Amino acid sequence: MFGLAKGLKYTLKNMTRKKLTYDYPNEPLPLPDRFRGIQKFYPEKCIVCNQCANICPTDCITLTGKKHPDSSKRGKIIDTYDINFEICILCDLCTEVCPTEAIIMTNQFELAEYSRDELFKDLVWLDENDTQLRKENKA
Amino acid sequence: MIRTEEMLLNVGPQHPSTHGVFRLVIKIDGEMIIDAKPVIGYLHRGTEKIAENLQYTQIIPYTDRLDYLAAMTNNYVLCHAVETMMELDIPERAEYLRIITMELGRIASHLVWWGTYLLDLGATSPFLYAFREREMIINLLNEISGGRLTFNYMRVGGVKWDAPDGWIEKVKAFIPYMREQLAGYGDLVTGNEIFLNRVKGIGQYTKEEAMDYSLSGANLRCTGLAWDLRKSEPYSIYDRFSFEICTADTGDAWGRYQVRIQEIEQSLRILEQAVEQFPETGEVMGKVPKVIKPPKGEAFVRIESPRGEIGCYIASEGKKEPYRLKFRRPSFYNLQILPKLLVGQNMANLIAILGAIDIVLGEVDG
């Protein structure tokens, strides 16, 4: 009986404690800078080196490059860049290998869509996803 | 004599207390279990097959998803296996960060177990209290690794990130707080007579049986065998910390409960020492070749995860990808004893026994 009473006391004590829940949809969750959210892509920084697509464990990144329009310059520029968020596991490896930090993580994590097709994000979408960017990409 | 009829009952795969998609086909006479047959594989994702086509760095995110309650130890066991093969040196600071994150993960994992076990036994509140503390740990780990559950934090040769400013202080502040809460847990549950009646003498086995069935972790230690790889075969820098192997001698669910609660305390002790000794400066990534290619050969390493002995076997051909990768998944081995324990028990004990084994289905199914 004594143990039961102690338990009752513990729960009663907790009744007046500060509540710990987040008011989530109304207020954004406090997330650290390193949080791995949906990627932001900078097309102008990309040098089409393919490293992100190669390192991706789930092969969710597809990209194509094209010749630099300014024929005096060498190298390629990005033509299409798609991430399939049906299979992306947000593991952060693509941003880790990117030599120019053309792709970085954001704190944006809300990915729910009504159709799976909408989870296929293209270059434009990824470029416009520019809120809550990660400030420091490499430790 | 009343004529009774046996019936076959499917517990799971969608059942509130099977902790995932675990199915148990039991034959019951009234509420008494005559026979039990576990059916697993609903969460089999073929990690080992996938890994054969991936580079070592790419496998790390997959390990996060095995034992998703203690992803840090999974991260570590893979890195440890590769590092053992390549004989890499890990920088001091990285080792400490690994220990700290792993022990935090261990506490978080035990907290989830504690909460859900009590939930299985019908008490709703402990779950939420446990998650209050776990949330703090998750936030700490989120801050350092950028993930709340799937950390993808460790790398072959070190860790991905250094600790952010003030992080160590936060860990330091967390330790006394957690101690205080543990005392509260004791008040709420450990002395509760109803709870004690539910767990004492339930799912009992002897030391010999535990060894025979390849049980590990708290499931083995609850029989009185002091076996903890952190102490018995020290890896990383565990030999620098003083802590005890928690044991109980009852071999029942109550013993397992005690062992896990004590382990939280011991983990706090390790954390305390680790943050005290934490080197001021230093690298977090060792000298590692750009492309990780362990030499040809094979290696099997095992470390102590919250659920028991997690092992990693790598057969390498000297390529970027492992030829064969195999995880010794403690939950998978621990679950084997379940049918034996269930025979002759009733439905209510089924939950108490299954819960006490502490399985994570992501790990069981691999």
Place this chain on the structure above:
Amino acid sequence: MIEGLLTSEATWLHFFIYFALTVLLLFIVLGFVTYAILAERKVMGFMQLRHGPNQVGGRWGLLQTVADVLKLLIKEDAIPRAADKPLFILAPLIAFTPAFMVLAIIPFTDRFQFADIGVGLLYYIAVSGITTVGVVTAGWASNNKYALMGAMRAAAQMISYEIPLVMSVIGVILLTGSMNLNDIVLAQENGWYILWQPIAFIVFFIAAVAELNRVPFDLAEAESELVAGYFVEYTGFRWAFFMLAEYVYMFAMSALITVVFLGGWLPLPYLGFIPGAVWFALKFMVVIFLLIWFRVTFPRIRADQLMEFGWKVLLPVAIANIFLTALLKEWINLF
């Protein structure tokens, strides 16, 4: 006043007045159920460091249960193909009706009571037992093994705990000399029975919690073992009926405890200026809070332990209490 209607001339007018009053009570009870559920969720939330419902109906979630009930009413009514259909439909009614019937005899205040019958206490216990039939019917008709097991558990539990429940109030009946609830309340003017009959109160309270199928005795619907027990196959408004029955019983049982042990509408000394209804409500709420508090704190007891506890502990204690009370009464009478 209401009592008078029962014995008055059987006219349509009287019938309608009585009917209207009954409907009033029904709405009071429904209102109670609505807010009891809310209160339970809120209190549980607070004790578990949460807020509880706070979205529908302002900060306090005042319309949350209403919304829930509306949702339940418009949900699809699914009956399993293999179910025993007539019984499946009938079961919620069997479970639900007695819950309302027992409310008739509870004296909320000295005037607000529907039927002042001589064997009020007995009536309560007898009628409430019928609910078990509904529960067993539901479990059987669902054609689901979990439901069947839940129903059997409920039946066993109900039988086991009915006995200590009755035995424990015998002490009170001995002291009062009546089974009429009004008499029992009036007999507590010089001290509530919780003081005179503490053992009986404890036994009665434990047995009452078990009768209500609430934590730590919620085996019949043990969520973590039997998924949802006997109503696992029920959806929509049929399920709502079971829920309603459960909470109406909670209402009735708390009221009964208030009446039998806490002095009903009687005020504390020197506080007689506060109306009886308020007193009743206050005591009633304390009991409800206690039930919720238990639910937050305790784990579930195991089926065999429940039986053991009922037969080996509660029953002997209750019987011993009867003897003790009898001795006490004789001893008092001597002087």
Place this chain on the structure above:
Amino acid sequence: MDEKDKERLKKEAAEKARAAAQRKREEREKKKEESHDSVSEVNQTKDDVTSNQDLEKQKAAAAAKAKAAAIAKKKAKEAEGTETEPTSNQDLEKQKAAAAAKAKAAALAKKKAKEAEGTETEPTSNQDLEKQKAAAAAKAKAAALAKKKAKETEGTETDSTSNQDLEKQKAIAIAKAKAAAAAKRKAKNANESGDSEKAKAIAVAKAKAATAAKARGKTTQAKETEEPEPITPSPQQPILDRYLNIVKEHYKDDILEDSYINRMSKHVPTIVVKLEHYYSLALLFKQHSGLHFEFLSELHGTDFETYMEIYVHLYSFKNKQSVALKVKMDRENPRVDSIASIWPGANWPECEAYDLLGIQFTNHPDLHRIMLGEDWVGHPLRKDYEPYDVEV
């Protein structure tokens, strides 16, 4: 070009469900090769990528591609071969498997014969083209395997390589080169007869792979012959010796295939036992007081392409020692005694090995497909596993 490429890819995808990653890589690689500005340019803009690395990657990709193509082709052909037989849809898979096995066996036999001869029979008739191709592929593979084996023995034998070994390797290298040449020639033939691009790619890749392999073989050979590694005896050596003594006491004849210290795996004493003595040795390991391995830490199987292997990691709480027990078995019909009666903890791991690798455990209490279910076709962890249904 792109379009053509893609079309080809599509065709390939239809006939085989091969890892998409490889295909993608291949495609990229192709493109890179074709476009004038290639790797070097990328290198200019970023110093992270070394050309060496890229080259390697390319090579690997090419090799993988070639292998995939070869397999697919072989399969298609086999399917063709079996088409003449009366097939019902439901039996198809079984037949395919059987045909594959048959073809493999044939290839093996042929390869063996060739190896023994040390010479090469020239492809004679054009109509036999397919068979030849398969043979060539098999030959190349066999050569690689042989090399691997040679290396293995080399690795395990702590004493330096003998002259004989050297010679063998050289012979292998020669054979390999020849095989590559043959493949190329054949590819040309194929070119003329129709499917041009693929065959060329295969040939090129194979040749490349062969040369690379040769080079690698040479270097390792050189290394091993030049500097015999300074061996400090492992701290675990006495323990292994003790194990071996105990084993010797109990068995008259040599029941061990091999025993060594696996330095890479924290110096664990490793014992490779002959298949027929596996169970009795396991029993001895558990019951002998000097060994007393009462804890089975791990059991799993591996497909090493030439053989199957079971790896058992045992631990003794009493003696605080561990041992790795290995047993090798025939790949085509892997069958081994179950040790679940010795360590009940081996029950599920054995089921897992059966499920994922198809290893039969005799006397197992309840051998079932624990992960994938009884209706799954194939054993995924086998290296030649092809998914039954094409990935969506």
